[in-house]
Amino acid sequence: MTVQSVRLPQGTLGRLWHSEFAVRFRRNRNAMIGSVIVLFVVLVAFFAPVLAPYSYEETDLLATWAAPSADHLLGGDQLGRDILSRLIVGARVSLLVAISVLTITLSIGILLGMIAGYFGGWTDALIMRVVDVIFAFPELIFAILVAAVLGPSKLTVIISLSIVWWPGVARLTRSLVLQLRSELYVDAAIACGTRPFTILFRHLLPNIVAPLIVRASIGVGFLIMAEATLSFLGIGVQEPEPSWGGMIRDGLVGLRTDPYLALFGSMALGLTIIGFNLLGDGMRDLLDPKIRDR
Amino acid sequence: MNAVVATEARTAPLVSVERLTKDFPIRLGGLIATRASLRAVDDLSLAIYPGETLGLVGESGCGKTTVGRLILRLLEPTAGRIRFDGEDITHRSEPQMRPLRQHIQVIFQDPFSSLNPRMRVRDVIGEPLRNLGMRRNEIEQRVAELMGIVGLPAEYMTRYPHAFSGGQRQRIGIARALAVRPRFIICDEAVSALDVSIQAQILNLLADIQRQFSLTLLFISHNLGVVRHVSHRIAVMYLGQMVELATEQALFTRPLHPYTQALISAVPEPDPEIQSRRIALQGEIPSPIAPPPGCRFHTRCPKAEERCRSTEPVIREVEPGRFVRCHFPG
Numbered sequence: 001m002t003v004q005s006v007r008l009p010q011g012t013l014g015r016l017w018h019s020e021f022a023v024r025f026r027r028n029r030n031a032m033i034g035s036v037i038v039l040f041v042v043l044v045a046f047f048a049p050v051l052a053p054y055s056y057e058e059t060d061l062l063a064t065w066a067a068p069s070a071d072h073l074l075g076g077d078q079l080g081r082d083i084l085s086r087l088i089v090g091a092r093v094s095l096l097v098a099i100s101v102l103t104i105t106l107s108i109g110i111l112l113g114m115i116a117g118y119f120g121g122w123t124d125a126l127i128m129r130v131v132d133v134i135f136a137f138p139e140l141i142f143a144i145l146v147a148a149v150l151g152p153s154k155l156t157v158i159i160s161l162s163i164v165w166w167p168g169v170a171r172l173t174r175s176l177v178l179q180l181r182s183e184l185y186v187d188a189a190i191a192c193g194t195r196p197f198t199i200l201f202r203h204l205l206p207n208i209v210a211p212l213i214v215r216a217s218i219g220v221g222f223l224i225m226a227e228a229t230l231s232f233l234g235i236g237v238q239e240p241e242p243s244w245g246g247m248i249r250d251g252l253v254g255l256r257t258d259p260y261l262a263l264f265g266s267m268a269l270g271l272t273i274i275g276f277n278l279l280g281d282g283m284r285d286l287l288d289p290k291i292r293d294r
Numbered sequence: 295m296n297a298v299v300a301t302e303a304r305t306a307p308l309v310s311v312e313r314l315t316k317d318f319p320i321r322l323g324g325l326i327a328t329r330a331s332l333r334a335v336d337d338l339s340l341a342i343y344p345g346e347t348l349g350l351v352g353e354s355g356c357g358k359t360t361v362g363r364l365i366l367r368l369l370e371p372t373a374g375r376i377r378f379d380g381e382d383i384t385h386r387s388e389p390q391m392r393p394l395r396q397h398i399q400v401i402f403q404d405p406f407s408s409l410n411p412r413m414r415v416r417d418v419i420g421e422p423l424r425n426l427g428m429r430r431n432e433i434e435q436r437v438a439e440l441m442g443i444v445g446l447p448a449e450y451m452t453r454y455p456h457a458f459s460g461g462q463r464q465r466i467g468i469a470r471a472l473a474v475r476p477r478f479i480i481c482d483e484a485v486s487a488l489d490v491s492i493q494a495q496i497l498n499l500l501a502d503i504q505r506q507f508s509l510t511l512l513f514i515s516h517n518l519g520v521v522r523h524v525s526h527r528i529a530v531m532y533l534g535q536m537v538e539l540a541t542e543q544a545l546f547t548r549p550l551h552p553y554t555q556a557l558i559s560a561v562p563e564p565d566p567e568i569q570s571r572r573i574a575l576q577g578e579i580p581s582p583i584a585p586p587p588g589c590r591f592h593t594r595c596p597k598a599e600e601r602c603r604s605t606e607p608v609i610r611e612v613e614p615g616r617f618v619r620c621h622f623p624g
Binding site for chain 1: 392395396398400402403407409411412425467470
């Protein structure tokens with residue numbers, strides 16, 4: 001492959017580029033395609049103010065429901081706002097929500113999951129029953145419930161998705177810790193006087209990060225989708241701030257005659273989710289020792 | 295090895311267990327799950343004196359590893375007492391145990407599972423030191439010193455365990471056990487997972503270290519040949535019970551329990567001139583869930599009589615320092 005023939009200067013960056021993991025990463029088609037898409041979306045979101053040709057709230061009556069043209073590359077929405085600009089700015093919201101929720105749920109889920117798996121007994125029972133209760137509700141119901149209390153906003157989306165999503169992380173972490181609990185190095189650590197929380201963070205956590213990374217990267221796709229769903233229902237991001245879910249909702253009314261708003265919104269959403277899922281699939285293959293040896 | 299240490303050192307034992315018993319709850323499958331318990335260790339008493347190596351042998355599943363884990367307090371005993379240096383540690387909580395952990399260390403059987411794959415050798419060996427609050431540069435110095443003792447180049451300390459062979463990993467495990475200058479080390483099948491040639495190296499290393507640091511060892515193994523090589527006294531276990539305890543010399547010259555006799559007859563002799571009378575045991579080791587009534591060994595014992603089938607023999611001291619659990623010893 002051509003990518004591998006690229007020679008980088010020696011040094012840390014060069015070592016990283018030529019490391020075993022990097023080489024295998026470049027050979028993995030899913031991981032490569034996924035990371036290119038993800039990188040693209042991240043860059044777009046980061047440079048949104050520079051990239052967007054118009055302001056996302058600037059209305060242009062002449063461009064109402066406009067088809068793509070030289071002025072408005074992807075056309076205009078029901079208020080004549082530039083769809084491309086709104087998509088670019090909307091990427092920020094999607095990523096912001098996904099990353100916030102991921103940070104919160106990974107912190108809570110990993111901590112509680114490790115505690116449940118390691119200590120067992122009533123601690124485990126208590127945490128897992130809470131998890132079961134949350135699992136018992138459909139996630140949208142939960143989000144609507146939170147929205148009813150807090151009112152619709154970005155924060156509502158983040159809070160409700162966090163509540164719905166941490167139990168899955170906790171369950172996964174717990175099962176990973178249960179597998180490791182019987183490893184002799186854990187006994188060895190206890191026998192030499194290591195404290196329980198040191199065992200959790202120094203011994204167990206480094207051995208479970210790989211499956212958690214996979215879970216996280218696939219999770220981003222799910223979270224972006226969930227945010228779009230909530231914004232679609234009007235619980236999430238509020239006008240005039242753009243969000244992909246909200247744009248799809250607004251575009252639906254004119255789907256037959258002027259499909260561009262819903263179409264491009266869906267495409268942006270679909271592409272991003274595919275990107276994160278491909279990256280997650282690729283990471284799972286790369287980090288799974290059973291597949292790695294092939 | 296000589297038995298002098300053991301007999302001369304008849305002072306206070308460093309470690310002693312009294313009537314130690316451990317039941318594991320088990321669930322028997324089936325349409326209606328029934329609860330039962332498995333007695334892994336049954337009424338076991340023994341004392342380990344300072345400076346000696348006590349060998350603990352038995353077939354796999356006889357409870358010898360459980361004994362080690364009970365003394366380490368990795369498992370809670372069902373009944374009985376564990377004393378260390380005269381102090382009762384049976385019911386100490388984990389935080390109360392922590393200061394004592396420095397004196398009691400362990401070397402595990404599996405040199406692969408016993409080292410965390412994501413930790414550098416420096417951190418593996420340095421972990422007990424870190425727990426004592428030692429500073430980083432002090433730890434590094436001590437780790438280098440320890441690696442020298444166990445025969446590993448100190449520059450390997452930044453490597454990960456997967457870069458080492460089984461024997462080298464076992465040396466890392468030994469270095470970790472030695473790090474805090476313990477008084478007592480439990481070697482749980484410490485050489486069983488290694489090639490025979492490496493076994494000898496590790497056994498010699500253990501013997502050297504014991505002399506150098508005047509350590510007390512509990513050496514757990516299923517391999518009587520290995521145990522003989524390192525132990526001053528040997529305890530033989532069968533189905534959770536101790537059936538014989540004697541000095542190494544006494545046990546090998548005149549085993550009293552039929553099980554010990556059978557085990558010794560099975561140790562391979564390198565000299566073809568020696569006529570070996572092998573006592574082949576019939577059948578399998580019975581299930582510890584439902585041990586046979588009477589003497590637990592009677593199902594496989596060549597000498598079993600009616601009394602063995604009905605009455606369980608108690609362990610008794612037949613000669614000073616020599617214990618046997620048999621109705622018809624000798």
